[in-house]
Amino acid sequence: xxxxxxxxxxxxxxxxxxxxxxxxxxxxxxxxxxxxxxxxxxxxxxxxxxxxxxxxxxxxxxxxxxxxxxxxxxxxxxxxxxxxxxxxxxxxxxxxxxxxxxxxxxxxxxxxxxxxxxxxxxxxxxxxxxxxxxxxxxxxxxxxxxxxxxxxxxxxxxxxxxxxxxxxxxxxxxxxxxx
Numbered sequence: 001x002x003x004x005x006x007x008x009x010x011x012x013x014x015x016x017x018x019x020x021x022x023x024x025x026x027x028x029x030x031x032x033x034x035x036x037x038x039x040x041x042x043x044x045x046x047x048x049x050x051x052x053x054x055x056x057x058x059x060x061x062x063x064x065x066x067x068x069x070x071x072x073x074x075x076x077x078x079x080x081x082x083x084x085x086x087x088x089x090x091x092x093x094x095x096x097x098x099x100x101x102x103x104x105x106x107x108x109x110x111x112x113x114x115x116x117x118x119x120x121x122x123x124x125x126x127x128x129x130x131x132x133x134x135x136x137x138x139x140x141x142x143x144x145x146x147x148x149x150x151x152x153x154x155x156x157x158x159x160x161x162x163x164x165x166x167x168x169x170x171x172x173x174x175x176x177x178x179x
Contacts, residue, residue: 004136008074009159012147013166015140018130019121021173025148027121032141034114036085040092041107058096062089069143074159081146126173 006014019025039061046057062085069078069085095106122129130137151160 004068004139006072006136008072008077008143009162011072011136011140012144012159013163014134015130015137015144016163017167018127018137019125019144020168020170021121021125022170023124023172024121025170027117027124028141028145029149031114031117031121032145033084033088034110034117036142037088037092037095038107038109038111038114040089041096041103041110044089044093044096045103056093058089058092062086065139065142068139072143077143077147077150077156077159080150081143084146085142124173124175126178 019028040058043057043061048055062082065085066078066082069081072078096103098106118129130140147156147159150156
């Protein structure tokens, strides 16, 4: 596994190398948020207190990941990813408040559906998921999806240009005549 502490550009370019088919990227817009949400739902029930402050494992994971995203050298991308993951964690904590059955159905169900979307996307891509070669890809996924959304909104053109310089533009892989 390569260093966990590489800059955002290097992380995004490495992850993008596994995600050039536009259908794969589209499935990640569903799959990755579902997986982040699911993990937070499942961790939200691991509750404890720090002093008089109620806490849970989902908040701790969000805080640690926020520190990581914010220190990858691209503050706007790190902050946006932290905000999106924070919103998903907030929704997850609400979802985790139901019965044990609903907590498990929502948490496990979202996790499974999220991964189904991921693997459908990688069918279109014709490549394995990035985390298979580098577990850091599990952290980069949310940053990649947020970055792609920001690129669509016109932000980060120099970052996008450098990623495409390194790994090429997005495309639609010809499934009838794969390379």
